[in-house]
Amino acid sequence: IACPRDAIVIERILPNRADLVTGEIEVDDDECIYCGVCEELCPAEAIVVDKETGKESIVIDKDKCVYCLVCKKACPTTAIKAVCRSCSYGEYDLDPANAVVKGNSVIDSELCVFCGWCEGVCPTDAAKHKKPFEGSIEIDDEKCQACGACVDICGCNALAFPASSGPGSRMEHVIANGDYCVKCKACAKACPNGAITVKRTEIDHTPISSTTWKEALDAIKD
The missing domain is CATH 3.30.70.20 (Alpha-Beta Plaits)
Known part of the structure; x- marks a missing residue:
């Protein structure tokens, strides 16, 4: 980038991704409530949740997934089953209490029509x-x-x-x-x-x- 004559060409030979991280991940459709927490927290943007009424689905792109297990730990219904077989991050030492999703639902009384x-x-x-x-x-x-x-x-x-x-x-x-x-x-x-x-x-x-x-x-x- 710094060379004013573009005289430098850098060639990289990257390692096989599968040699760095491998694992398994799946979603239990019977347990999933399509809340979207996993999609919001996924650092690899590997999860897409479709919450359109009558067409709820969740798709995990395994080519993007790094099996960090963030989605598994954050899922409020334990619908995500995942395991990291080979991971560059080493052993996990996390407090399960930190995975609890907290928040509030605020209803604007000026806008709500109580339709249900x-x-x-x-x-x-x-x-x-x-x-x-x-x-x-x-x-x-x-x-x-x-x-x-x-x-x-x-x-x-x-x-x-x-x-x-x-x-x-x-x-x-x-x-x-x-x-x-x-x-x-x-x-x-x-x-x-x-x-x-x-x-x-x-x-x-x-x-x-x-x-x-x-x-x-x-x-x-x-």
Whole structure:
């Protein structure tokens, strides 16, 4: 690099990687919760976790893996089985307590709509929610023109178009996921064809004795 005439050429003959580090590593799909801790900590960037709903997978690139066992020690569910057969780092002398993953989950109360998606996808059942309204949502397939107005305005991703049946095909109507609908009625108000009916049967509120408040709450149900 320093030579102004590029007169120096350095040729390296590197040792075979397999002579420096060898090992075995695998993931138990039944134990893995796809939390991504292993991917974040892997110093060799050998782990890729796909957490897309319904397509969870974890892939370890064994050409990159140096069998340092960081992923194994950090895995909260002991889903990763790994062993270093021949390693340049020598013997490991680590405190298992240092491998504990710590942290907090912070929920912005100004943004949360209590839809329950977090509870639905949490692999450890650590998330719980209480919806502000209970009730039902119905879509009239004959009236629905698949304009997408309801999908665009839904704040909890409870409305979606079904998978396309082929290139250029037109969606017949949207579908509603009642498990995550908070019965806010925004979709019903946005629908230009009156195809959506939302009914509220229960409202989550603190105990009250006031007749005025009870009448107000009953009005909200309608």
